Amino acid sequence: MRKRFPSEKEEYFLGALADSHLDKERNELQIYQKNVGWLQMMNALLFEIFGLKGRIYKRDVYWLRKRNKNMMKRILELQTLPISDGKCFVAGLFDAEGSVYTSTSSKIPVLDITQCERGLESLHVSQRVLSNVGIMSHLNGPYQHKYGKIPQYHLRIYGKRFSQRFLELIPIKHVEKRNKLSRLLEKAWTPHSDSLKVA
Numbered sequence: 001m002r003k004r005f006p007s008e009k010e011e012y013f014l015g016a017l018a019d020s021h022l023d024k025e026r027n028e029l030q031i032y033q034k035n036v037g038w039l040q041m042m043n044a045l046l047f048e049i050f051g052l053k054g055r056i057y058k059r060d061v062y063w064l065r066k067r068n069k070n071m072m073k074r075i076l077e078l079q080t081l082p083i084s085d086g087k088c089f090v091a092g093l094f095d096a097e098g099s100v101y102t103s104t105s106s107k108i109p110v111l112d113i114t115q116c117e118r119g120l121e122s123l124h125v126s127q128r129v130l131s132n133v134g135i136m137s138h139l140n141g142p143y144q145h146k147y148g149k150i151p152q153y154h155l156r157i158y159g160k161r162f163s164q165r166f167l168e169l170i171p172i173k174h175v176e177k178r179n180k181l182s183r184l185l186e187k188a189w190t191p192h193s194d195s196l197k198v199a
Helices: 008-019 036-050 069-078 087-097 117-132 160-169 175-187
Strands: 020-023 028-033 055-058 062-067 098-102 109-115 138-143 152-158
Touching (some): 008 020, 008 036, 008 117, 036 055, 036 175, 087 117, 098 175, 117 138, 160 175
Antiparallel strands (some): 020 028
16 A cells, blocks of 8 residues: 655645644644734645635734634644655744744854744654755754743754755745845855854
8 A cells, every 4th residue: 555645735734733733622723923924825725735714813923723623633644644755844844933043153044943842753854854955953952941931942054055955945935034034145154164053
């Protein structure tokens, strides 16, 4: 029997679930984001995969919500499948929980994906995917941040060379983050050992 793998759209959706809450008792999916445009894209993806659309609400952040028994059953089934290519999974995870900044100490670009213990396996999967396409990353943590309630782990990519490769190979859909990374790379200098320095 042929092994089933998620499609690229399903992989992206699974990665993006890092910023979601699955209420299995109520068969409800909730996804939170500051960027409403990305949530609208996720709602369109929800329709493409499940034939359903949720509603977007505004509280402290934007909030996509959908309740459906068959949807929840399929999400749980998808989560049991092995990730194949993985680049779309990493893109979904980065779009949901990633950030881009310049290191205050070494002045090099840093890509940072943050997860708590529950999402640690997603970081391990992402690190393997990145390694397979020649992108060096570092898994750091756990850290107990000053205002955080639970320890956090960080998957970080340091330096212009690997950040540029990430931009070229990982299909980022979050327009704001993609544009920010592009601008940062345009300004970044390229030291001899930018791949070896850490923030």
